[in-house]
Amino acid sequence: NAGVTQTPKFQVLKTGQSMTLQCAQDMNHEYMSWYRQDPGMGLRLIHYSVGAGITDQGEVPNGYNVSRSTTEDFPLRLLSAAPSQTSVYFCASGGRAGDTQYFGPGTRLTVL
Amino acid sequence: KNQVEQSPQSLIILEGKNCTLQCNYTVSPFSNLRWYKQDTGRGPVSLTIMTFSENTKSNGRYTATLDADTKQSSLHITASQLSDSASYICVVRPRGSTLGRLYFGRGTQLTVWP
Numbered sequence: 001n002a003g004v005t006q007t008p009k010f011q012v013l014k015t016g017q018s019m020t021l022q023c024a025q026d027m028n029h030e031y032m033s034w035y036r037q038d039p040g041m042g043l044r045l046i047h048y049s050v051g052a053g054i055t056d057q058g059e060v061p062n063g064y065n066v067s068r069s070t071t072e073d074f075p076l077r078l079l080s081a082a083p084s085q086t087s088v089y090f091c092a093s094g095g096r097a098g099d100t101q102y103f104g105p106g107t108r109l110t111v112l
Numbered sequence: 113k114n115q116v117e118q119s120p121q122s123l124i125i126l127e128g129k130n131c132t133l134q135c136n137y138t139v140s141p142f143s144n145l146r147w148y149k150q151d152t153g154r155g156p157v158s159l160t161i162m163t164f165s166e167n168t169k170s171n172g173r174y175t176a177t178l179d180a181d182t183k184q185s186s187l188h189i190t191a192s193q194l195s196d197s198a199s200y201i202c203v204v205r206p207r208g209s210t211l212g213r214l215y216f217g218r219g220t221q222l223t224v225w226p
Contacts, residue, residue, distance in 0.1 A: 004155075035216075042201065042218035043156070058213075090155050100146070101203075101214075103155025 002026050006091050006104035013081040013111045021076040021107050023091030031094045032074040033058070033101070034066065036087040043090065049074055050096075081111045114139040116204050118217035126225055129192055133220045135185040135202030143207035147176055147187045150199040150219070159187070159200075189222075197224045 007022045025032065033048035035058075045058030049068040063085060065077040074093075078085060088108050092101040116137045125131050137145070144163045148156035160169050162178040162185060169176050173196075175188045189196055202217040 040218065043216045045214065045216075092155070100158045100161070101156075103157070106153070106155055 004091055004093050004102050004104035006089075006107050008107060009105065011107060011109050013078075013109065015082060015111060017081050019078050019081065021078075021089055021091075021109075023074045023076065023104060024072050025074075025091075025093040025102070026072065027093060027102065028071060029093035029095055029102075030071070031096050031099070031101075032068065033092050034064070034074070034076045035090045035092065036060065036085075037090060037106075038087050046076065046089075078109075083111045085109065086111045114204075114206065114215050116202055116215045116217040118200075118202050118220050120220060121218070122221040122223070124223045124225060125192055127192060127194055130188065130190050131192060131222065133187045133189075133200050133222070135187070135217055137183050137185070137202070137204045137215070137217075139204040139206050139215050140183075141207040142180060142183070143205040145178060145185050145205075146203045147174070147185075148201040148203060150201060152198070156201055192222075192224045194224050194226060197222060 004025045030051045034046040035043040037043050044060050046064050047066040049055045052071050055066050088106050090106050091104040094101045119134045146161045147159045149159050150156040160171050160176040173190045178185045199219040199221050201219045204215045
């Protein structure tokens with residue numbers, strides 16, 4: 001099993017550009033989520049999904065969209081990148097929200 | 113307001129020494145509490161899970177304790193190794209609320225010196 005994979009590992013964007021961060025898991029987990037991690041702030045939940053076709057907002061959803069068309073994939077879309085979205089983004093999956101969460105290696109995003 | 117507070121924010125110890133990290137939470141009602149270890153540049157990895165009825169749980173040199181009455185948990189690391197240098201994150205899941213909501217502490221950055 002590859003576990004949770006994220007692409008790309010690094011990305012530089014200009015303000016106003018859009019892009020999609022990819023996340024995939026091969027563990028047949030129902031629950032998937034996206035977090036951002038900023039220095040001194042800890043992990044903050046952006047969006048989560050409890051199954052294919054079901055998504056909901058987390059703590060900091062503004063500026064981000066998600067969809068869950070399959071169990072395996074949970075992409076995160078930045079609609080119009082802003083410097084405040086410079087961060088490290090982690091995708092995670094688990095059987096349910098309360099189960100062990102398996103995190104991907106992260107995507108380091110810089111918005112100029 | 114549901115919160116998870118960790119202390120200290122950072123800690124430096126010498127290799128071979130023991131240390132204890134603290135987690136205080138206000139999340140209620142409470143379902144479970146996990147400790148994660150996050151190495152630099154990597155995603156967090158689960159170390160232990162504590163449910164309401166558990167007081168102590170060990171995972172090798174890591175021992176977690178939970179006092180559900182005072183809403184406090186601690187992670188004790190015995191005979192520290194250089195590889196223990198990492199951020200340790202406390203995560204609390206509330207019971208009976210939104211399925212996806214987990215509450216994260218900001219982590220304790222542990223540095224082990226030789």
